[in-house]
Amino acid sequence: MPESPIKLYAFATSPFVQKVAAVMDYKKIPYTPVFVHPQKKGEIQFSQKKQVPIIDDNGTIVEDSTDIALYLDKRTPEPGIVPADAAAREKVLAIEQWFDEVFAGKFYVACRFGPPANRKRTVQAFVDTSPFNALERIGLPLLSGYLLREVIRSATENWEHAGEQLDELERKLGNGPFLAEQPQPTIADFAVFASLSVITDLQLEGAGMIRERKRIVEWMDRLRPLTSDGTRLYS
Numbered sequence: 001m002p003e004s005p006i007k008l009y010a011f012a013t014s015p016f017v018q019k020v021a022a023v024m025d026y027k028k029i030p031y032t033p034v035f036v037h038p039q040k041k042g043e044i045q046f047s048q049k050k051q052v053p054i055i056d057d058n059g060t061i062v063e064d065s066t067d068i069a070l071y072l073d074k075r076t077p078e079p080g081i082v083p084a085d086a087a088a089r090e091k092v093l094a095i096e097q098w099f100d101e102v103f104a105g106k107f108y109v110a111c112r113f114g115p116p117a118n119r120k121r122t123v124q125a126f127v128d129t130s131p132f133n134a135l136e137r138i139g140l141p142l143l144s145g146y147l148l149r150e151v152i153r154s155a156t157e158n159w160e161h162a163g164e165q166l167d168e169l170e171r172k173l174g175n176g177p178f179l180a181e182q183p184q185p186t187i188a189d190f191a192v193f194a195s196l197s198v199i200t201d202l203q204l205e206g207a208g209m210i211r212e213r214k215r216i217v218e219w220m221d222r223l224r225p226l227t228s229d230g231t232r233l234y235s
């Protein structure tokens, strides 16, 4: 039986979903996003964790963006996203973990929910892509300030220090050409690039802060032709 495209259970705005999409685009693996209702989550009822991304590869379910990327690398080994050398692999995975645990929250989520203009567009992206009913479509934008108050509070606080996260990224880029001084892009590059490209390509507030850092711009220019741009899940 011919294989179907991978189902990618998603929120359009999730940094972890963006990472997986950028990896699939690099590997030229066909996929179909399935947007999940953020409260009801009926589409991912089968999951215990109930967090996106989740993929369904013709019946094989994989959860967690790092595990998904590593699964995809085994499924479709070329082009590879993890170095063969053990020490290099460790460095790459450590940077990818830094993305998951620090950068995704303190820079990307801070950017999407910190500046009020971005916040409005983030909520709108949810409304445009999520399987909401008519009432939810009207109600969510009106109630978002209340429903998301905790996210907004910490994003606003983190956004004040967002430049420090970009400084740290510049340090990690070193002399390149890719993260962990790898000659080819890895899972770490796609993780960070996927989120930054959303900010620059959708021209969110914060794009200027990225563009004024030469080292980051040059690195993004190296990645850009290899994978999709920041409109990959939502334009």
Ligand SMILES: N[C@@H](CCC(=O)N[C@@H](CS)C(=O)NCC(=O)O)C(=O)O
Pocket (backbone or CB within 6 Å): 011, 014, 015, 016, 050, 051, 052, 053, 063, 064, 065, 066, 100
């Ligand atoms: N470690 C997980 C984190 C996934 C995650 O935090 N997903 C968020 C969206 S960005 C989510 O589904 N949140 C909904 C919830 O926790 O209820 C990964 O890398 O995939």
